[in-house]
Amino acid sequence: MKLDAILARLGDSFTVGATPGAGVFRILSPGEALSYLTQAEVDAASRPMLLATVPPDDATAEGDTLTFHGVDYTVGKVVERRLGATLVARELALVA
Numbered sequence: 001m002k003l004d005a006i007l008a009r010l011g012d013s014f015t016v017g018a019t020p021g022a023g024v025f026r027i028l029s030p031g032e033a034l035s036y037l038t039q040a041e042v043d044a045a046s047r048p049m050l051l052a053t054v055p056p057d058d059a060t061a062e063g064d065t066l067t068f069h070g071v072d073y074t075v076g077k078v079v080e081r082r083l084g085a086t087l088v089a090r091e092l093a094l095v096a
Contacts, residue, residue, distance in 0.1 A: 003088050004055035014052070014068040016060050023054035025068060028093060036077040036093035045076075045095035052094060056080075056087040071096055 011022035028049040033042045042049070050073060052066070060066060064075045073094035081089045 004057065007053065007055050007089075011054075012068065014066055016064050016066050019059070021054060021058055021060065023052040023058070023092070025050050025052045027051075033093065036079065036091075037095070041076055041095065047096075049096075050094040052092040053081075054090050054092060056089055058090055060090070060092055066092065066094060068094070 007024060008022050011024050014021050014023060028036070028051040030042050030049070032051070033045070033049050036051075037045075050068070052068075054060065060075055060078065062075050062078050066073045066075055073096050075092050076095050077093040079091045079093075080087055081091060
């Protein structure tokens with residue numbers, strides 16, 4: 001089964017504007033967040049910060065506002081994850 005089908009089936013729902021999406025969310029520790037964000041962004045962020053894994057065709061971009069469980073998060077960084085040359089997922093570092 002492809003990862004995007006797994007994320008659609010098991011992921012939590014979110015919206016970016018009026019566009020729905022699904023992804024797997026986890027808490028991003030301040031130390032881990034430094035892999036995605038600057039120290040100033042981490043220091044200024046409300047806790048918890050989140051990391052969302054979304055399907056490769058998700059169009060969410062840095063700076064977008066993502067709503068998850070009624071809380072608005074700003075997408076601080078988008079990282080594409082590849083297996084060889086194939087894009088398999090995108091990770092979104094989220095700060096409230």
